[in-house]
Amino acid sequence: MPIISLQVNDDLLERFEKVRRKSGFSSKSEALRGAIIDFITKHQEFDDLEGYKLIIIHLVYPFKDVIIDEISELYMRFNSIIKNVSDWRIAEKKIETVLVVGEFGMIKDLFQKLENIKDVSCSIHEIIID
Numbered sequence: 001m002p003i004i005s006l007q008v009n010d011d012l013l014e015r016f017e018k019v020r021r022k023s024g025f026s027s028k029s030e031a032l033r034g035a036i037i038d039f040i041t042k043h044q045e046f047d048d049l050e051g052y053k054l055i056i057i058h059l060v061y062p063f064k065d066v067i068i069d070e071i072s073e074l075y076m077r078f079n080s081i082i083k084n085v086s087d088w089r090i091a092e093k094k095i096e097t098v099l100v101v102g103e104f105g106m107i108k109d110l111f112q113k114l115e116n117i118k119d120v121s122c123s124i125h126e127i128i129i130d
Contacts, residue, residue: 051103053101054099054126054129055099055104055124056100057097057114058122058124058125060095060096061117061120062093062094067117070117071114082100084098
């Protein structure tokens with residue numbers, strides 16, 4: 001693994017160490033790797049991703065047969081990359097978490113098709129394995 005050099009003032013280092021120990025990280029490196037992953041997750045533009053990825057897609061939509069049928073049809077079309085779907089019904093809303101693994105171009109295609117369904121709210125999150 002490449003080594004990254006970082007300079008911080010004493011106060012920042014002291015605060016970092018206090019939080020690191022409380023959070024259960026065994027080393028500065030482990031804590032900084034976690035912080036880098038959080039930074040990437042927060043700021044990354046999904047338009048620029050490519051290659052083999054592990055992604056979670058979250059959906060929230062009204063519990064309506066028309067929407068459920070459209071989503072089910074997409075799930076069948078993209079079954080080669082969908083590894084798991086978990087769902088919950090809360091009042092008149094359905095909430096789903098979809099784990100997808102594969103080439104990002106195909107994942108992005110699925111996400112865009114889900115996002116274009118009327119009344120469906122979607123979010124996407126890359127899982128980064130260190």
